[in-house]
Amino acid sequence: MSKTEDKTGRDGVKVMNRSALTRRLVARLNAEEAVVAGIGNTNFDLWASGQRPQNFYMLGTMGLATSIALGVSLAQPDRKIFALDGDGSILMQLGSLGTVATTAPKNLAVIIWDNGLYQITGSQKTLTSSSVDLVAMAKAAGIAQGEWARDEEHFDALVDKALNGDGPWFIGVRIDGEKAAGTTERDPVKIRLNFMQGLGVGT
Amino acid sequence: MSSVEDKEVWPEIVLRILKANDVSLIAYVPDNVLSPLIRLLHADPYFTVVVPSREEEVIGIVAGAYMGGRRGIALMQTSGFATIANALASLACPFQIPVVMMISERGTLGEFQQGQAMVCRTMRPVLQSLGIEHFAIQETAHVEFVVDKMIRQAFSTQAPAAVILSPLLTKRPH
Numbered sequence: 001m002s003k004t005e006d007k008t009g010r011d012g013v014k015v016m017n018r019s020a021l022t023r024r025l026v027a028r029l030n031a032e033e034a035v036v037a038g039i040g041n042t043n044f045d046l047w048a049s050g051q052r053p054q055n056f057y058m059l060g061t062m063g064l065a066t067s068i069a070l071g072v073s074l075a076q077p078d079r080k081i082f083a084l085d086g087d088g089s090i091l092m093q094l095g096s097l098g099t100v101a102t103t104a105p106k107n108l109a110v111i112i113w114d115n116g117l118y119q120i121t122g123s124q125k126t127l128t129s130s131s132v133d134l135v136a137m138a139k140a141a142g143i144a145q146g147e148w149a150r151d152e153e154h155f156d157a158l159v160d161k162a163l164n165g166d167g168p169w170f171i172g173v174r175i176d177g178e179k180a181a182g183t184t185e186r187d188p189v190k191i192r193l194n195f196m197q198g199l200g201v202g203t
Numbered sequence: 204m205s206s207v208e209d210k211e212v213w214p215e216i217v218l219r220i221l222k223a224n225d226v227s228l229i230a231y232v233p234d235n236v237l238s239p240l241i242r243l244l245h246a247d248p249y250f251t252v253v254v255p256s257r258e259e260e261v262i263g264i265v266a267g268a269y270m271g272g273r274r275g276i277a278l279m280q281t282s283g284f285a286t287i288a289n290a291l292a293s294l295a296c297p298f299q300i301p302v303v304m305m306i307s308e309r310g311t312l313g314e315f316q317q318g319q320a321m322v323c324r325t326m327r328p329v330l331q332s333l334g335i336e337h338f339a340i341q342e343t344a345h346v347e348f349v350v351d352k353m354i355r356q357a358f359s360t361q362a363p364a365a366v367i368l369s370p371l372l373t374k375r376p377h
Contacts, residue, residue, distance in 0.1 A: 064294065
């Protein structure tokens with residue numbers, strides 16, 4: 001199949017909106033799932049979707065959402081964990097895709113919002129705007145269950161698969177360059193304590 | 204100390220102290236000096252051992268595991284430590300997450316690579332400027348006390364900590 005005919009690769013899927021899809025994701029969660037959100041607009045939109053105690057908002061360490069989520073998944077194998085991150089972020093830690101594949105946590109799903117932009121620093125182009133297909137990279141790293149979300153309904157279906165089946169999962173989502181719907185309150189210790197209480201961990 | 208304990212080498216002591224402190228998750232980027240410890244950890248089903256591609260990942264995994272209620276430790280070499288200043292300064296330190304690191308010190312006391320010698324000199328200034336508790340072990344007789352107390356202090360005070368393994372411990376005949 002030629003690239004132009006491929007409706008399942010990055011070029012063939014619908015460009016959606018991160019704020020709307022973050023709310024869609026949260027609406028499908030049962031309650032106890034943990035969500036680890038990477039820096040900038042990714043966690044701003046998670047914050048704006050409602051401050052669930054099972055949410056963790058990163059305030060730095062660009063690229064480490066997947067690694068932090070992997071750590072949570074190894075600590076709590078019976079809880080579903082979602083890592084949310086941007087294309088610019090995961091491009092800094094592509095090795096973490098191989099770590100997820102090799103560690104093979106059944107309870108981990110990685111969702112990447114890909115607008116091809118370093119949106120928060122002035123919308124400079126990332127490598128996905130030219131040549132890099134992150135779902136293809138995740139699959140090549142060994143995460144067999146990797147797909148681009150074709151549209152909103154397909155995104156819902158992929159989230160349901162991640163909620164109900166064994167992972168790890170990698171879901172790529174094309175998004176626009178719209179601003180986030182809010183801004184996260186930046187108190188690191190408060191964020192950690194809320195998250196740990198949300199996960200039922202005594203400190 | 205009994206004659207049996209006298210024969211215990213540093214990797215065996217470290218493994219015993221990790222277990223005694225419920226540290227069951229190991230994340231590391233390999234290093235030759237650490238390899239005897241790494242072999243022991245892989246061979247012991249008590250431990251879950253993860254081998255990421257970069258030390259930054261290691262910090263993220265250990266930090267995430269702590270928040271999920273599981274204690275871990277990050278193993279790396281001096282040059283690997285030089286890649287994680289941002290992860291310490293923007294994750295472990297401000298969120299007050301007790302990421303315990305064990306760093307095999309390379310670049311001093313007989314180093315043959317100039318780059319290793321230079322990067323080694325960045326380690327203590329970074330640890331000091333971030334206010335991270337650190338101690339270099341030089342004697343086998345000190346391993347149990349230092350590793351145990353460093354781990355206990357890290358988890359009691361919610362602060363990262365670095366246990367440095369000096370060549371005096373790992374390279375010198377004991």
